[in-house]
Amino acid sequence: MTKKLIVVIACAILGLGSIGQTSLAKFREVNELVVAEFNSGDFKAIYAAAGQTYKDLNSEGELTGTLNYMKNTFGQVKSSQLIEDLGDIKYFKWNCEKGAIRFELWIDGSSIIQYKLNNLVMQPDAITKRPVTDNLLKNGIDSLVNKYAAIYMSDPKAVGLSLGVYYHGRKYIYNYGEMEKGSGRPVTDQTIFTVGSITKTFTGVLLCRAVSEKKASFGDDIRKYLDGNYPNLEYQGHPITLLDLARHTSGVRKFRFNVVPASADNWSPEEWMRYFDTYTWDSLFRDLHALRVDTLPGVQYHYSLIGTTLLNIAIEKIYHGSIDQIVRDYYGHEFHMKDTKLASDAGDIPRYATGYGDKGQLMPRTPEYTPSLSSIHSTTRDMMSYLEANVLETNPVIKLSHKKTWGDMKAFAVGIPWDMETYYGKYEMIWHSGFDYGSISLCAFYPEMKMGMFLWANDDSRQSYLYDMERSIRQSLIFQDSFRKRRALKGGSKLGQ
Secondary structure, three states, X not given: OHHHHHHHHHXXXXXXXXXXXXXXXXXXXXXXXXXXXXXXXOHHHHHHOOOHHHHHHOOHHHHHHHHHHHHHHHOOEEEEEEEEEEOOEEEEEEEEOOEEEEEEEEEEOOEEEEEEEEOOOOOOOOOOOOOOEOOOOOOHHHHHHHHHHHHHHOOOOOOEEEEEEEEOOEXXXXXXXXXXXXXXXXXXXXXXXXXXXXXXXXXHHHHHHHHHOOOOOOOOEHHHHOOOOOOOOEEOOEEOEHHHHHOOOOOOOOOOOOOOOHHHHHOOHHHHHHHHHHOOHHHHHHHHHHOOOOOOOOOOOOOOOHHHHHHHHHHHHHHOOOHHHHHHHHHHHHHOOXXXXXXXXXXXXXXXXXXXXXXXXXXXXXOXXXXXXXXXXXXXXXXXXXXXXXXHOOOHHHHHHOOOOEEEOOOEEEOOOOEEEEEOOOEEEEEEEEEEOOEEEEEEEEHHHOEEEEEEEOEOOOHHHHHHHHHHHHHHHHHHHHHHHHHHHOOOOOOOO
């Protein structure tokens, strides 16, 4: 069965022309064959038929794991149809026994570049009523964003969504839904929320600022900025440096450095928030003394919360102030981000979004800045200023934060501490996502294409949807740009946005 699929797909795409010349019929053939193997459970055959570019970036286990999850969740595919055509990328809707799947198929010349499956497609239980929105649907970008935002908001879990697009030198902001269920208060570009781990990029930029101003060095031993003696913060004589903390190569192979009770694995979100709210500086330094560095710093990547915590301490020492005030002063002055801070002001409270979990339950608000937990509070209006600065890279501090410091751009690399890669060999992508209880976010940008997006929602169980929405909007915009260029070369008129 596997050999048959490989042969049939190879015949279906063999001898195809250059980019953009793969016929629609060939896409349909491949889609039908993948559906057949999906239904039969022969997931390895689907992987084997992919091109080498796909295999270089995706393991067999990753694809078969995704397919197995989708099969268990949605059941057999009963029918499928093409729902969107972007030239070399086409989207099919698979109508399954227990819902619908969106299948993204990218064929470049004679090679399958990408399979992508998700459920960012209208489901049988979709809410068809148009959500409250400030999207006026006046141009192509408005309509494009609305198409995917409407799908996101059609899920019964949805409450509010805010997203911004930076494209061709302009900022577009769109808001959907409510700040709080049933409140009638719409999400706006001034709604306040936490950005979760995107906070790490704010800390990274502040570190780059200190290095640019020659007030610190990436190679500084973190103990230079700590009071007391910490012989444990090294491995075989190799200390943890500021750069190690910024790029998650500290040698600490733990996500959370805090010493928590054994029962923490079963804690509710409310119990976790109470823990963070009562965690003191004495608790932090106690746990820091107990920390064990178990591999050579600077070599292995292990995503950990310790980096932001210790870098904040170092930045406070360097600039002689609280990290909250340093954030307010720098981002407020440099990028006019007046609502971006670590601790709230009294007047902020009415603008805070309420967050919800996977069953629609109310989530506890993330505590204000604590010794072991820091999450930037911001708005989409502010985040679009941050996004614009990262897209343009005219600020040398921002530019420095995009420098690759670990990894391989062909697969996965790290800046300070942005995630980075060359997207399927086509263009450079820089991004970071964020999660707090009741809040999910994504900031992604493409400096060479002068494009980027920021997305936030206050239902916390669908972060993958933000990635799917961002990728879909981005690929549509890239296709439109390509279409304009082809029209221009043929002497046609430019298409309006």
